[in-house]
Amino acid sequence: MLNNTKALLSQKAACITPSLTLAITAKAKKMKSEGISIIGFGAGEPDFNTPAYIIDAAKKALDVGFTKYTPSSGMPKLKEVICEKFKKDNGLIYSPSQIIVSSGAKHSIFNVMQALIEEGDEVIIPAPYWLTYPEVVKMCDGTCVFVHADISNDYKATAEQIKAAITPKTKLLILNSPSNPTGAVYNKEELEAIAKVVVESGIYVLSDEIYEKLVYDGAVHYSIASLGEDIKARTIVINGVSKTYAMTGWRVGYLAAPLEIAKAIDSMQSHATSNACSISQYATVVALSGGEDFISEMHNTFDERRKCMMKIIKGIDGLSCSNPKGAFYIMVDFSKLIGKKYKGVEIKNSIDFAEKLLTCGVAVVPGEAFAADNCVRLSYAISIEDIKEGLKRIKAFTMEVV
Numbered sequence: 001m002l003n004n005t006k007a008l009l010s011q012k013a014a015c016i017t018p019s020l021t022l023a024i025t026a027k028a029k030k031m032k033s034e035g036i037s038i039i040g041f042g043a044g045e046p047d048f049n050t051p052a053y054i055i056d057a058a059k060k061a062l063d064v065g066f067t068k069y070t071p072s073s074g075m076p077k078l079k080e081v082i083c084e085k086f087k088k089d090n091g092l093i094y095s096p097s098q099i100i101v102s103s104g105a106k107h108s109i110f111n112v113m114q115a116l117i118e119e120g121d122e123v124i125i126p127a128p129y130w131l132t133y134p135e136v137v138k139m140c141d142g143t144c145v146f147v148h149a150d151i152s153n154d155y156k157a158t159a160e161q162i163k164a165a166i167t168p169k170t171k172l173l174i175l176n177s178p179s180n181p182t183g184a185v186y187n188k189e190e191l192e193a194i195a196k197v198v199v200e201s202g203i204y205v206l207s208d209e210i211y212e213k214l215v216y217d218g219a220v221h222y223s224i225a226s227l228g229e230d231i232k233a234r235t236i237v238i239n240g241v242s243k244t245y246a247m248t249g250w251r252v253g254y255l256a257a258p259l260e261i262a263k264a265i266d267s268m269q270s271h272a273t274s275n276a277c278s279i280s281q282y283a284t285v286v287a288l289s290g291g292e293d294f295i296s297e298m299h300n301t302f303d304e305r306r307k308c309m310m311k312i313i314k315g316i317d318g319l320s321c322s323n324p325k326g327a328f329y330i331m332v333d334f335s336k337l338i339g340k341k342y343k344g345v346e347i348k349n350s351i352d353f354a355e356k357l358l359t360c361g362v363a364v365v366p367g368e369a370f371a372a373d374n375c376v377r378l379s380y381a382i383s384i385e386d387i388k389e390g391l392k393r394i395k396a397f398t399m400e401v402v
């Protein structure tokens with residue numbers, strides 16, 4: 001008899017790494033449900049409600065019956081508003097045909113990779129990175145090439161490092177400023193140097209700018225695409241409303257790309273998911289047309305927590321952190337504690353550190369998830385009271401590491 005048995009999963013599906021963030025969050029949730037007090041520093045979304053003016057707009061979308069398919073790449077009015085946003089915030093001129101609205105920025109990123117990457121293509125990813133990037137590259141049969149940056153350069157990859165990583169197979173560079181997980185914000189000079197390397201080598205850039213409104217200490221967000229026509233022609237800008245307007249559940253992200261790329265993505269999206277939720281799109285038109293007060297209040301709250309957190313962490317023996325100037329995360333470096341013991345058990349890496357910390361009532365994300373195994377990521381999208389209590393527990397924990 002012929003053996004017709006085939007492997008159930010494709011190689012692609014089998015090689016995807018489950019999210020470490022979710023694993024530790026699940027453990028922390030279980031402990032909480034058992035009545036154990038846990039301070040969770042894992043949050044990847046603002047702890048603010050979506051502003052009322054946006055919720056009202058969604059209600060209106062329902063009332064007026066805006067509940068049908070829209071064009072696959074987004075409702076025309078929204079694309080117009082997005083073009084205005086790019087012009088106002090980033091000095092970038094796009095036509096609506098260069099804009100694609102998708103079901104979250106994550107979806108936009110996936111679309112870009114699907115459109116550009118095929119087997120054998122190399123994608124340069126500065127590390128520490130947002131953990132989704134390498135997985136999406138793998139899903140598109142691409143090869144990740146990591147460029148490592150550490151605390152000595154505020155976790156920013158340099159143009160020289162990127163240049164050295166480029167080979168004839170390189171297709172794309174992923175840039176994420178402000179960065180998840182490090183909070184790093186590239187300044188104009190750094191971006192100009194990177195843009196020069198990109199243009200000279202003929203590769204493309206995916207610039208993920210989803211945290212653009214959350215910059216502190218006088219840092220200014222620049223879109224690399226705004227640094228000249230040559231680099232603009234090689235850049236796909238990713239943005240969305242999840243972080244800026246506390247709309248993570250609404251699932252609206254968007255991209256701006258050279259026309260040929262936008263057209264290809266439009267066709268692919270029309271067969272994969274069609275349009276992003278019509279109600280969310282309708283509300284996003286209104287979201288992007290206002291919200292300054294909300295953004296400023298959220299920004300100031302995050303900044304206050306960021307400063308408080310940095311000050312406390314820098315006062316804890318064995319821990320260090322950079323001065324993150326963006327997003328709502330701090331990478332805490334615990335290199336000095338590696339090789340030491342907590343209750344007789346050695347701390348070898350970030351998973352050991354995070355697991356032991358969990359027994360002290362604190363959940364953090366191990367840096368292994370971001371290619372920084374000597375670090376853990378702490379989010380400050382939680383209350384200042386929780387931040388203080390959590391850091392008190394972390395300090396007590398470190399004092400028992402010998």
Ligand code: PLP
Binds near residue numbers: 208
């Ligand atoms: N890009 C970065 C760097 C992120 O941290 C996130 C969410 O955590 C996203 C993109 C995805 O955002 P969205 O909710 O729009 O899919």
